[in-house]
Amino acid sequence: MSWRKQVLKKLRADAVRFEQEKVTEIDFRTYREFMTTGEREAYEKQYFYRRKRATTFGLMLYEFPDDKHVASLLENEIWQICNEFTWCLPAHMDQNREEQNYQKYQQMKHLAYTVDLFAAETAFMLAEMITMFKGKLDPFIEEKVAIEVDRRVFTPFKQETFHWERATHNWASVCGGSIGAAAIYLIENKEERRTILTRVNQTMNSYLSGFYQDGGCTEGYLYWQYGFGFFCYYADLLKKAEQINLFLDPKVKQIALFQEKIFLSGNHIVNFSDAPAQAAPQIGFTHYLHQQFLEVHLPDEDLAQTNIVDHCGRWAPAIRELQWYDASLKGSDWPEQNYYLKESAIFLSRNKKSCFAVKAGHNQEPHNHNDVGQLILYGKNQLFLRDLGAGQYNKDYFNHNRYQFICNSAEGHSVPVIDGIYQQEGEEYRGEFLKVEQADATDRVLIELSQAYPNDMRLLRELNWMHTEQSELQFIDTYQFTDSPESLVESFILADLPYKWYEDKCILVGDEVSMEIHYDSDFWQPAMERKYFINHSGEKEWFIHMLLTCKSIQPVIEAEFRFKLI
Known part of the structure; x- marks a missing residue:
């Protein structure tokens, strides 16, 4: 069975299961657990489950664009995400924002939001979905997404600076790249969009500065997939929308070549830092990198991820696995080198x-x-x-x-x-x-x-x-x-x-x-x-x-x- 057929078989099974499963809202005590005990698991399990559902239904609609039932399932997930108290994880949250007191609310006259990895990713996901599925979703859902992305992400980003804007690791590329991508999709005013993208590009420079010229990712392989992935997702959209090509930086090529330099054999990796002992290449992403830089090695397709919806339910990498996969490209074992x-x-x-x-x-x-x-x-x-x-x-x-x-x-x-x-x-x-x-x-x-x-x-x-x-x-x-x-x-x-x-x-x-x-x-x-x-x-x-x-x-x-x- 081909890689694509394996992926679609898994997606269909998950979609059927998700449709049958009842989803409960995150209760107050679960939300407060990190603040009281330091544990993240219960809240994040429910948070990511919602995004797994949305991403799965979105991928099914991408494959079957005329399926109105799938569109309805996706609409409901988007609706629920738009109604969440915060898109930020409690572990990342600045409580002076989401949990502001009444006096501060009276002074500000609006709710404040923390923009972390997952708030930014959510904005990217929803902005891309309503653009990709324009005319297939209820117009009110499209308007609701635009409002929520603006007040939860664009507004705080325009009003202040965040620590991750100067970071030299994955936070910079994921937060910055997600905001930049959402802006490309949703902000029509050219001056407003250019202002946001200028800041995002500066953040991308900070991200790249965290790498040496040899392109090695000392955070670990999965953080290479994650951080460099979001850099590339944004860079691809930026090149198409603004004719600005971030791939021309010589360091980007060396970072793209890192994947083949960190595998021991098969799916076993050199897992220094916070990384698992085994991992699977993202084959669509690798095909894309190979098209940008022909020196990028194409691994054997049998090593690739077939469960493209990860444990966090991330939309951006999952949809690109399908979009960027090229069945004409054939891989091989990791080089003896x-x-x-x-x-x-x-x-x-x-x-x-x-x-x-x-x-x-x-x-x-x-x-x-x-x-x-x-x-x-x-x-x-x-x-x-x-x-x-x-x-x-x-x-x-x-x-x-x-x-x-x-x-x-x-x-x-x-x-x-x-x-x-x-x-x-x-x-x-x-x-x-x-x-x-x-x-x-x-x-x-x-x-x-x-x-x-x-x-x-x-x-x-x-x-x-x-x-x-x-x-x-x-x-x-x-x-x-x-x-x-x-x-x-x-x-x-x-x-x-x-x-x-x-x-x-x-x-x-x-x-x-x-x-x-x-x-x-x-x-x-x-x-x-x-x-x-x-x-x-x-x-x-x-x-x-x-x-x-x-x-x-x-x-x-x-x-x-x-x-x-x-």
């Missing part, structure tokens, strides 16, 4: 059987984890050394408690613990690639890690990746201490696989596909513990934490281990 993103501080070595990735950077990156020196090792369709990726988002995840979550803290990464001290957050805690040597059989990477720790010492991490028939990673951490610490532990995060001790100097990890971990038992005492964290989906996810404690601490220590795929 190395990628060294020097400025973004990521190195990936990939062949058909195995992959290895490592990062340097610093500990104040967007969606930061304390992970300078972190490793990922994948071979023969199995992840061995892993990154935990994103945890469940709640209030504490984005405040001063962020590094209490093991997936964000250095404890949850394959980096040393010196005198019981983990890497800390902050741009001053950093690492640097000193050398990257690439050859047919072996790649050698040398990273300076001294500044990643507050201790007075020198720490070099050397990684020799031998990608032959049986791939092997030789790992050497060299310490030179001014004052020797009381304790030194080498920590590694492994996939949740069975393991057994083998001969006293080796640990065998895995079943049919295995990895040997070799260590010097005279100097290192190993311990293995099965742990879990709560992942981005709110589910328990298990992993193996391997700790090797140094038995004899000297002023100079060379910690050598071998990870051999068998």
Whole structure:
């Protein structure tokens, strides 16, 4: 079955289910839950469910434009969204706006609204829908949308500035791009529209400034899809409406090429920062990027998303998956190639059987984890050394408690613990690639890690990746201490696989596909513990934490281990 047929089959099934399911309004206590407990899940589940319904019915109307019943279903969802108390998530809301008191209302004579990611996305969605389906929806719905977008998004945007206008991450492109797109669709006055688009273009420049010239996205792959996606959705509309071409910036091309540089194999990705271990390319979006830049690799269509309505029910990427998909374009496996993103501080070595990735950077990156020196090792369709990726988002995840979550803290990464001290957050805690040597059989990477720790010492991490028939990673951490610490532990995060001790100097990890971990038992005492964290989906996810404690601490220590795929 072709990709498009799979997508439409899923959409039809979802549309039937959504039509049969009863939708309840978000009650007051659910709305207030984030303010009282810090939990986001209950409110957001209902909020996003409404948008999944609207997007699904909208996609069905796109495919079947004469179906008046589907049009009626879509009208009802739009009506309900227009009647929501706020389009902003409580987690993002400025309570001085939506929850203003009567005295402030008397002074302002109108309600105030926060413009966050989802308020802006909602404006984009509704503006595009009533434009795309002009004449197929009730004229009053069209008028209602125009009014609500104006008072909830355009008016606050015109009256004040928002923090995300100067952001260098996805908030800038999503909020700015969505407002710009909505303005292109709804604002007829050329001067008013030009004023908005000028500000939006400045915000897009801020977004691009968050990337180095190598185009790497340190936020993680899904934030590349998200942030760069909305940049492209807006840029495409801007080029058509105003003949302004944002794709001419050389950096945009490098960002477009990032996707192929972050996959290990199949749907397995290098998931540094807040990213899952597996993800699927957006095939329509990739086809569009390929048409802009022929160097963009076309992945195998079997890897692509077929459930194009994501967990947030986003309309903009979903409709473009259908519009931009080109059945004449044929994809292939990810290239057998190395990628060294020097400025973004990521190195990936990939062949058909195995992959290895490592990062340097610093500990104040967007969606930061304390992970300078972190490793990922994948071979023969199995992840061995892993990154935990994103945890469940709640209030504490984005405040001063962020590094209490093991997936964000250095404890949850394959980096040393010196005198019981983990890497800390902050741009001053950093690492640097000193050398990257690439050859047919072996790649050698040398990273300076001294500044990643507050201790007075020198720490070099050397990684020799031998990608032959049986791939092997030789790992050497060299310490030179001014004052020797009381304790030194080498920590590694492994996939949740069975393991057994083998001969006293080796640990065998895995079943049919295995990895040997070799260590010097005279100097290192190993311990293995099965742990879990709560992942981005709110589910328990298990992993193996391997700790090797140094038995004899000297002023100079060379910690050598071998990870051999068998």
